[in-house]
Amino acid sequence: MLTCGRFLSSSAAASTPSLSPFRNLTLSLLRRPHLRLLSSSATASAAAAAVEPDTKGGAGGGAAKPQWKAAIDFKWIRENTDAVAVNIRDRNSAANLDLVLQLYDEYLALQKEVERLRAERNAVANKMKGKLEPSVRQALVEEGKNLKEGLIALEEDLVQLTDKLQLEAQSIPNTTHPDAPVGGEESSVVRKEVGSQRNFNFTIRDHLQLGKELDLFDFDAAAEVSGSKFYYLKNEAVLLEMALVNWAITEVSKKGFTPLITPEIVRSSVVEKCGFQPRAQNTQVYSIDNSDQCLIGTAEIPVGGIHMDSILPDSDLPRKYVAYSHCFRTEAGAAGAATRGLYRVHQFSKVEMFVFCRPEESDKCHEELITIEEELYASLGLHFKTLDMATGDLGAPAYRKFDIEAWMPGLDRYGEISSASNCTDYQSRRLGIRFRPSPADPPPANAKKGKGSSGPTQFVHTLNATAVAVPRLIICILENFQQEDGTVVIPEPLRPFMGGLEVLSPKTK
Structure with missing residues (x-):
């Protein structure tokens, strides 16, 4: 059976605002004025760092590690929105399905943008492999640097968005057996x-009275030692616990x-x-x-x-x-x-x-x-x-x-x-x-x-x-x-x- 992922509790996760529009961020990064030209001795190493092909799916530096993640089937949730919403209602969960779906759509779009920038950065790196005029090489260096900076920023946004999506989605309860009664405990x-x-x-005694007469418990001493709702078991009560x-x-x-x-x-x-x-x-x-x-x-x-x-x-x-x-x-x-x-x-x-x-x-x-x-x-x-x-x-x-x-x-x-x-x-x-x-x-x-x-x-x-x-x-x-x-x-x-x-x-x- 396919379920909609695994989640913390029926309590709602904290509400989380959306990230700022990432496309505007990308454009602003890529439209920065060109930095001053590097000295000839530094050009080769800087160029290599700026346009090194992205083979690890990351731009390096800056991005914090995300929290632990559940293997949540977001695609299934989106394709079964009505069923998930009814389940959340029937289980009295405060999970925010609308926010989960919104964050998931933002995640997909941002992930696509990150992948686009990675492809562009790799393309620039490939262009650097041939023999080029100094001016062309320098232009590629600048383009590679801007792409790298933009990629770092977007990947940081992606990590943050992934964490927010996880936090919200983890509050969605498990699916429910079709034969389970719908309603509250009653x-x-x-x-x-x-x-x-x-x-x-004869007159019934409760376990507290029986425990006192049989010398099985001591709640008063435990309250002094540990606080309320603690107890000592004594005599045959110890044997009874071990026996059970x-x-x-x-x-x-x-x-x-x-x-x-x-x-x-x-x-x-x-x-x-x-x-x-x-x-x-x-x-x-x-x-x-x-x-x-x-x-x-x-x-x-x-x-x-x-x-x-x-x-x-x-x-x-x-x-x-x-x-x-x-x-x-x-x-x-x-x-x-x-x-x-x-x-x-x-x-x-x-x-x-x-x-x-x-x-x-x-x-x-x-x-x-x-x-x-x-x-x-x-x-x-x-x-x-x-x-x-x-x-x-x-x-x-x-x-x-x-x-x-x-x-x-x-x-x-x-x-x-x-x-x-x-x-x-x-x-x-x-x-x-x-x-x-x-x-x-x-x-x-x-x-x-x-x-x-x-x-x-x-x-x-x-x-x-x-x-x-x-x-x-x-x-x-x-x-x-x-x-x-x-x-x-x-x-x-x-x-x-x-x-x-x-x-x-x-x-x-």
Whole structure:
């Protein structure tokens, strides 16, 4: 499937004005009065510098390197303007499509002008190769100098324009699966429901009360040490976290996933290429001052970057990872009773699944990921529902996303415990991750030609899904499996990972 490039987030990029008309710049440069004649000793070297053939596509000096670039298919965007505009609207994105198209047209025109000047400069250089009268040679020297100066100025403009075009285009969200519900979060559709709410014949405690009685958490000390929304896990809660992590990695590894423990500090550019804005207003990302690094909010980011700027062998696809990491989120704007306790915190442990696959396999891999999630949570005995998320809640990278919400009786509501997203080639176009199909596979129309006879490369598709977000599952286990006497029954699959412990009991004073 051809998508319209890969982009940062649904937040709008800063508005950028157009460059001054480049044709007027070219004419003004080429109409300058001739500079004074060079001395005879300097003429040869100056002439060579002024009219040396342009074989590297640049005039040298002055032009700053552009920012990292996504492989955005601008031609596809321009040919499908109506569809892209509808997608931006349906996803509540603030991307400025009109500005992207305007900048792209300016880019094409400026690029054409640069190529024209390069050709003229090379033509002048070729004329200098023969035997010429001094006056003719000097005229060619002056013409070559003017062309070089004009070319330097235009190439600087081209770099700036390319950066502005990228900045604006990166805010365009991924395309959307045709079956995704259109609308806000309330328009999401229940795809599957497992189990039912437990009927309690006693007063329900929430996880905060249970944690206090079982001596599992310390929020007060953590608030003094680190601030609000931090916590200490204590006693059996530590064993429960380790059990959830080890159980999830063990179960997912059985399905062909390679276990990873990832870096938890990454470059800001990698965060951006995965579709997040680390330095935007109300960002969820912690950035490290005076550096180009951030704390990760999910292992999706370092796993997504593990094959950055590489070509994967076709025989290795799909490549599947299950990664453990700590995650750090600012939770900007989060407040209220619905976020109390462990539900929304700044630091937590998570096990994440990630897949690199061929484009035609991504829908199948998406189904595999959501099936794994459902099997994991069903085996714990949780009541949950799987939602096909509406367009307004997809974020920028996801082509389609399924969320799982589990019943949390102490909070008296469903709470999200996982999501599974198919990002198609949104991230791989930005991260530069391709594969080379086997010769038997026909290349798509937009494939990039490779070297030799091994055929063109294509962008892989990437998918991510939560296996275990530890704090949310601790909430589910404590609140769903609490007993009238204040004990909590440990789900059977976790018991081997907790030394055979079956029940959490209040501490004897």
